[in-house]
Amino acid sequence: MTASTLVTLLTDFGHRDPFVGIMKGIILSRCPAAQIVDLTHEILPYDIRGGSLVWRAALDVFPAGSVHVAVVDPGVGGSRRALVAEIEGRLCLAPDNGLLTCPLLEGGPARIFALTATRYWRHPVSASFQGRDVFAPVAGALAAGEALEAVGTPIADPIRFDVPRPRREAEGVTGEILWVDRFGNCLTNLTPGDVGDWERTPVEIEIEGRPFGRIVTHFGAVPDGAAGGVMGSMGYLELFVNRGNCAARWNLAVGDRVRVRRGETSSASRIVI
Amino acid sequence: MTASTLVTLLTDFGHRDPFVGIMKGIILSRCPAAQIVDLTHEILPYDIRGGSLVWRAALDVFPAGSVHVAVVDPGVGGSRRALVAEIEGRLCLAPDNGLLTCPLLEGGPARIFALTATRYWRHPVSASFQGRDVFAPVAGALAAGEALEAVGTPIADPIRFDVPRPRREAEGVTGEILWVDRFGNCLTNLTPGDVGDWERTPVEIEIEGRPFGRIVTHFGAVPDGAAGGVMGSMGYLELFVNRGNCAARWNLAVGDRVRVRRGETSSASRIVI
Amino acid sequence: MTASTLVTLLTDFGHRDPFVGIMKGIILSRCPAAQIVDLTHEILPYDIRGGSLVWRAALDVFPAGSVHVAVVDPGVGGSRRALVAEIEGRLCLAPDNGLLTCPLLEGGPARIFALTATRYWRHPVSASFQGRDVFAPVAGALAAGEALEAVGTPIADPIRFDVPRPRREAEGVTGEILWVDRFGNCLTNLTPGDVGDWERTPVEIEIEGRPFGRIVTHFGAVPDGAAGGVMGSMGYLELFVNRGNCAARWNLAVGDRVRVRRGETSSASRIVI
Numbered sequence: 001m002t003a004s005t006l007v008t009l010l011t012d013f014g015h016r017d018p019f020v021g022i023m024k025g026i027i028l029s030r031c032p033a034a035q036i037v038d039l040t041h042e043i044l045p046y047d048i049r050g051g052s053l054v055w056r057a058a059l060d061v062f063p064a065g066s067v068h069v070a071v072v073d074p075g076v077g078g079s080r081r082a083l084v085a086e087i088e089g090r091l092c093l094a095p096d097n098g099l100l101t102c103p104l105l106e107g108g109p110a111r112i113f114a115l116t117a118t119r120y121w122r123h124p125v126s127a128s129f130q131g132r133d134v135f136a137p138v139a140g141a142l143a144a145g146e147a148l149e150a151v152g153t154p155i156a157d158p159i160r161f162d163v164p165r166p167r168r169e170a171e172g173v174t175g176e177i178l179w180v181d182r183f184g185n186c187l188t189n190l191t192p193g194d195v196g197d198w199e200r201t202p203v204e205i206e207i208e209g210r211p212f213g214r215i216v217t218h219f220g221a222v223p224d225g226a227a228g229g230v231m232g233s234m235g236y237l238e239l240f241v242n243r244g245n246c247a248a249r250w251n252l253a254v255g256d257r258v259r260v261r262r263g264e265t266s267s268a269s270r271i272v273i
Numbered sequence: 274m275t276a277s278t279l280v281t282l283l284t285d286f287g288h289r290d291p292f293v294g295i296m297k298g299i300i301l302s303r304c305p306a307a308q309i310v311d312l313t314h315e316i317l318p319y320d321i322r323g324g325s326l327v328w329r330a331a332l333d334v335f336p337a338g339s340v341h342v343a344v345v346d347p348g349v350g351g352s353r354r355a356l357v358a359e360i361e362g363r364l365c366l367a368p369d370n371g372l373l374t375c376p377l378l379e380g381g382p383a384r385i386f387a388l389t390a391t392r393y394w395r396h397p398v399s400a401s402f403q404g405r406d407v408f409a410p411v412a413g414a415l416a417a418g419e420a421l422e423a424v425g426t427p428i429a430d431p432i433r434f435d436v437p438r439p440r441r442e443a444e445g446v447t448g449e450i451l452w453v454d455r456f457g458n459c460l461t462n463l464t465p466g467d468v469g470d471w472e473r474t475p476v477e478i479e480i481e482g483r484p485f486g487r488i489v490t491h492f493g494a495v496p497d498g499a500a501g502g503v504m505g506s507m508g509y510l511e512l513f514v515n516r517g518n519c520a521a522r523w524n525l526a527v528g529d530r531v532r533v534r535r536g537e538t539s540s541a542s543r544i545v546i
Numbered sequence: 547m548t549a550s551t552l553v554t555l556l557t558d559f560g561h562r563d564p565f566v567g568i569m570k571g572i573i574l575s576r577c578p579a580a581q582i583v584d585l586t587h588e589i590l591p592y593d594i595r596g597g598s599l600v601w602r603a604a605l606d607v608f609p610a611g612s613v614h615v616a617v618v619d620p621g622v623g624g625s626r627r628a629l630v631a632e633i634e635g636r637l638c639l640a641p642d643n644g645l646l647t648c649p650l651l652e653g654g655p656a657r658i659f660a661l662t663a664t665r666y667w668r669h670p671v672s673a674s675f676q677g678r679d680v681f682a683p684v685a686g687a688l689a690a691g692e693a694l695e696a697v698g699t700p701i702a703d704p705i706r707f708d709v710p711r712p713r714r715e716a717e718g719v720t721g722e723i724l725w726v727d728r729f730g731n732c733l734t735n736l737t738p739g740d741v742g743d744w745e746r747t748p749v750e751i752e753i754e755g756r757p758f759g760r761i762v763t764h765f766g767a768v769p770d771g772a773a774g775g776v777m778g779s780m781g782y783l784e785l786f787v788n789r790g791n792c793a794a795r796w797n798l799a800v801g802d803r804v805r806v807r808r809g810e811t812s813s814a815s816r817i818v819i
Binding site: 286287288289290291292293294295297298299301302305306309318319347348349350351399400401402405406 | 550552554556561581583584585586587588600601603604607608609727728729731763764765766767776777778779784786789791
Binding site for chain 3: 004006008010015035037038039040041042054055057058061062063181182183185217218219220221230231232233238240243245
């Protein structure tokens with residue numbers, strides 16, 4: 001147990017109810033030295049895909065040994081397992097419903113355990129709030145130095161959802177919008193490899209067939225109110241409107257298809273180079 | 274003073290304004306080792322009953338010696354007293370307007386003090402933000418080890434509101450909805466004693482005269498979109514719609530009456546048993 | 547580095563995305579002993595004036611040596627500088643877009659530096675999230691004891707916006723609404739000097755020409771639903787409706803003009819005195 005084990009929380013619990021505070025009370029009872037950080041509690045109710053994506057985006061700024069709890073749990077109280085995965089030295093707890101998909105995808109080989117050692121749980125275990133009764137007390141025990149082997153049993157078959165992959169076509173690559181943030185910026189699944197060397201070869205973005213804008217260096221590279229794309233802070237193409245709400249102005253949502261195409265000029269340039 | 278006294282906050286201050294952060298600055302100035310946990314700041318403005326209920330629900334996961342501040346305070350600046358109650362070893366600070374009702378109700382005998390020692394307060398004391406000027410500095414002092422007797426004067430007559438009690442009738446028990454959570458689940462005031470042995474004797478739920486559903490083991494025991502009840506994590510009957518928003522679909526709100534009735538089959542069974 | 551350097555955060559990031567949690571991960575990686583306090587993350591997107599005002603209101607309850615990060619940053623990724631100012635012993639980090647205006651206004655002489663020492667930053671630096679890549683790591687370094695001189699270069703020309711000042715007239719003073727809080731209370735820029743000795747000389751408030759109410763001692767000094775003003779907790783005149791939402795009932799917003807006038811009675815009294 002270190003003096004300040006970091007524990008993060010990600011849920012769809014919102015802020016009206018005392019659920020998150022109750023989980024923190026349990027964690028701090030088991031590990032008084034824990035430092036708890038909220039990732040977000042505004043995942044849409046039951047949105048496992050969105051939760052998994054946001055979770056992955058946040059994890060890598062935390063050090064090895066940190067403990068991460070995600071609870072988006074429509075199947076609570078049923079037979080779904082509760083899991084903990086060790087991914088690049090971080091311990092990630094979640095119900096076995098797909099939440100671990102994105103963290104597992106990019107984190108290399110993982111050790112995964114089902115939480116089976118009920119002596120670490122809070123009793124009686126309720127049918128509707130296992131964030132309090134299972135995940136928080138086990139997270140507290142792990143933060144206090146308990147071994148993975150003590151809290152569970154190895155498994156190899158966590159539930160995963162299909163992560164949408166960009167599709168390469170004759171004239172470009174088609175991906176999709178995965179997340180819309182508070183500003184209306186739209187995170188896609190298009191990587192630097194998909195868009196190529198956009199600084200030398202202008203890249204045009206189309207959304208559901210409509211011309212949208214170009215990839216630029218930063219928001220202010222287009223006039224106020226104009227649209228564009230940046231290679232965003234999460235490592236993916238993000239669509240934006242400078243000082244505006246892109247999702248609202250362009251009526252965009254998760255799942256909309258985004259196509260990037262190298263422009264005429266750029267093809268010409270590439271031949272020269 | 275321990276190395277990590279837990280201090281929790283519950284208010285109707287919301288998240289737009291810096292009020293909560295300001296209270297934390299004061300508490301940490303008086304007790305740098307405090308660990309502060311937010312219970313919720315989204316109590317509806319001036320909703321003393323809702324705040325009291327949520328407060329009680331959260332307190333019991335925190336250890337003896339922890340300090341708990343609740344500020345829902347429409348009477349701020351007037352003659353209402355500021356109180357601290359010691360309930361099962363926890364120190365609970367609140368304006369004297371009924372907020373302490375639920376924590377006092379279930380916590381056994383309490384020592385209650387009016388906060389009268391103005392030397393612990395922040396001066397000048399404002400007429401509109403005594404969370405900052407009275408409750409936070411006194412909470413910080415208590416978290417740092419100050420005695421109850423030092424900060425106030427014993428009283429015996431805190432204001433309490435009438436807590437709605439279930440009514441037993443010939444064919445069942447009628448309670449009411451006390452709280453609607455972020456998912457639309459509806460917490461009632463019906464206890465295990467009110468609903469009986471629902472696992473052996475099916476129990477039917479009616480809301481304002483409409484048939485609603487049965488008590489089941491967990492959300493997933495009914496089909497997606499179907500309604501039911503579970504004995505919830507707070508120890509009361511909770512109404513839900515599986516993977517849906519019960520309050521929205523059934524148009525339910527705090528105060529709606531909920532009746533539980535043992536079904537025909539069950540009555541028959543009970544005779545046999 | 548003290549055992550518990552306080553670090554506060556104020557942003558327009560909201561609560562849906564993991565941005566704030568990511569900043570905390572970076573800060574705690576650089577300074578594990580930091581105590582992080584959220585001031586607010588619900589500044590309206592890009593509202594630099596509102597952010598600056600709220601920031602100033604919160605700072606003065608924090609001790610010298612504390613570190614304060616504000617990120618409302620529509621110009622992120624462009625050529626705008628990143629700054630840190632030492633104001634009354636507190637270290638305040640923000641983009642150079644006016645956010646520092648209010649803290650600088652009332653804080654006396656300040657030392658101001660542009661953040662130029664890129665070795666403290668997180669690399670690669672993104673074009674859209676310098677809260678993570680610049681402000682958080684530098685704040686962590688400062689919280690851990692790094693010197694201002696190490697992280698930047700002195701400057702003397704931070705961007706400031708014009709702060710609206712009350713205008714004295716023959717029959718009173720006209721100010722304006724600067725902030726509307728969660729309860730609908732409206733903070734103005736009118737000071738005790740502007741309103742005079744309202745307890746001896748009744749002061750009438752008019753809003754955009756409409757009679758509004760008088761300044762009173764506290765909310766409960768007028769009947770439920772009635773309007774009035776109090777000398778509020780931030781040191782300015784605040785408009786309220788007792789147990790109601792003033793902004794909603796009176797249709798008020800930031801920028802609306804508020805006039806205070808000493809009443810007939812009061813003028814008479816003043817002659818006598």
